[in-house]
Amino acid sequence: MKENIILTGDRPTGKLHIGHFVGSLRERVKLQNEGNYKEMLIMIADMQALTDNSGNPQKVRDNIIEVMLDYLSVGLDPEKTIFFVQSEIKALTELTMYYMNLVTLPRLLRNPTVKSEIKMRGYDNDTTGVPVGFANYPISQAADITAFKANVVPVGDDQLPMIEQTREIVKSFNNTYNEVLIMPNAKIPDNKVCCRLPGTDGNAKMSKSLGNGIYLSDTKEEVKRKVMSMYTDPNHLKISDPGNVEENTVFTYLDAFCTDEDFIKYLPEYKNLDELKNHYRRGGLGDVKIKQFLNQVLEGVLEPIREKRKYYEQRIPEVIEILKLGTAKANSLANETLNEVKHAIGIDYFNEEFLNEQLNKFSK
Numbered sequence: 001m002k003e004n005i006i007l008t009g010d011r012p013t014g015k016l017h018i019g020h021f022v023g024s025l026r027e028r029v030k031l032q033n034e035g036n037y038k039e040m041l042i043m044i045a046d047m048q049a050l051t052d053n054s055g056n057p058q059k060v061r062d063n064i065i066e067v068m069l070d071y072l073s074v075g076l077d078p079e080k081t082i083f084f085v086q087s088e089i090k091a092l093t094e095l096t097m098y099y100m101n102l103v104t105l106p107r108l109l110r111n112p113t114v115k116s117e118i119k120m121r122g123y124d125n126d127t128t129g130v131p132v133g134f135a136n137y138p139i140s141q142a143a144d145i146t147a148f149k150a151n152v153v154p155v156g157d158d159q160l161p162m163i164e165q166t167r168e169i170v171k172s173f174n175n176t177y178n179e180v181l182i183m184p185n186a187k188i189p190d191n192k193v194c195c196r197l198p199g200t201d202g203n204a205k206m207s208k209s210l211g212n213g214i215y216l217s218d219t220k221e222e223v224k225r226k227v228m229s230m231y232t233d234p235n236h237l238k239i240s241d242p243g244n245v246e247e248n249t250v251f252t253y254l255d256a257f258c259t260d261e262d263f264i265k266y267l268p269e270y271k272n273l274d275e276l277k278n279h280y281r282r283g284g285l286g287d288v289k290i291k292q293f294l295n296q297v298l299e300g301v302l303e304p305i306r307e308k309r310k311y312y313e314q315r316i317p318e319v320i321e322i323l324k325l326g327t328a329k330a331n332s333l334a335n336e337t338l339n340e341v342k343h344a345i346g347i348d349y350f351n352e353e354f355l356n357e358q359l360n361k362f363s364k
């Protein structure tokens with residue numbers, strides 16, 4: 001029986017990049033096309049984006065449709081997947097309120113991803129200046145996941161602490177009230193480099209907020225310019241020098257993207273990436289050559305995505321309609337769970353059960 005409920009999301013803080021592609025989008029398309037699920041949902045996390053962009057709501061507004069275009073252009077299909085906007089699902093806010101009572105403040109601030117984001121966003125280390133909403137976003141993410149009873153969450157590894165927090169909330173809720181919530185599992189990429197793709201500047205994570213990305217919507221020229229100016233091995237000065245492939249972002253991207261077919265097509269003098277790496281390690285292989293190869297490999301992936309994006313850019317009313325319909329479906333699913341949650345806590349009052357309880361109590 002198809003029982004899986006798959007849910008993921010992205011913050012509309014910018015267009016999506018190749019880190020999103022290898023970290024999560026590629027897996028979502030694969031899961032979607034395998035079809036082994038009851039429901040597949042993708043959320044545009046605008047409320048979460050506001051937690052650290054409260055002064056710049058225009059950025060969030062501007063990126064809703066950009067992110068939708070990215071989804072559709074990688075092959076996510078509205079016939080198979082429900083797309084929705086987080087802020088339109090009121091049940092999520094309400095669930096967050098109930099879950100907030102199940103998590104301590106120190107537990108929230110211990111979250112490693114939140115900790116590193118606090119640093120990255122320039123908030124003080126002693127957490128002065130951190131908005132409550134920002135510290136609280138892992139709880140709101142637990143609401144997003146549990147509202148749809150998702151059990152599979154395909155994400156990059158920066159999201160593992162969020163799934164862990166969600167699991168703790170599920171356990172605590174079910175123990176305290178009743179077995180209503182479903183335990184989710186993160187699905188991170190098998191290929192380790194895809195779990196957290198570094199930025200073109202060699203920074204530990206390609207991120208919309210750091211401006212170090214190659215975007216799915218970049219032009220051919222932009223991609224080439226970014227690839228050709230990428231960080232490699234700083235000690236590999238002459239072609240004949242032996243080179244390091246380990247902390248070399250060009251090789252990291254090749255690890256994430258290239259296939260043996262790419263070698264047949266573009267670099268037939270090598271059989272596979274191992275042979276190319278060995279030549280680089282020995283010396284005698286120049287950076288320009290490996291960058292040109294990476295550019296060809298990326299173009300093989302990005303060109304069809306760009307074409308599809310152009311198609312949907314000509315059909316914006318249709319794109320908005322897809323999101324609107326998806327949001328309506330998501331709303332009815334989340335409301336069902338909210339009703340169960342309220343019933344489990346015992347804060348549903350306007351029904352027969354409550355009436356009878358009160359009649360019994362006051363008739364004694």
Ligand code: ATP
Nearest residue numbers: 010011013019023155156195196197206207208209
């Ligand atoms: P922001 O800087 O605003 O947080 P972001 O680039 O981190 O943006 P998110 O919307 O937070 O993007 O993440 C969406 C999904 O993409 C998550 O599942 C996350 O794990 C994954 N992801 C983001 N960046 C990368 C990356 N560099 N490598 C692999 N996966 C990534």
Ligand code: MG
Nearest residue numbers: 011158207208
């Ligand atoms: Mg992020």
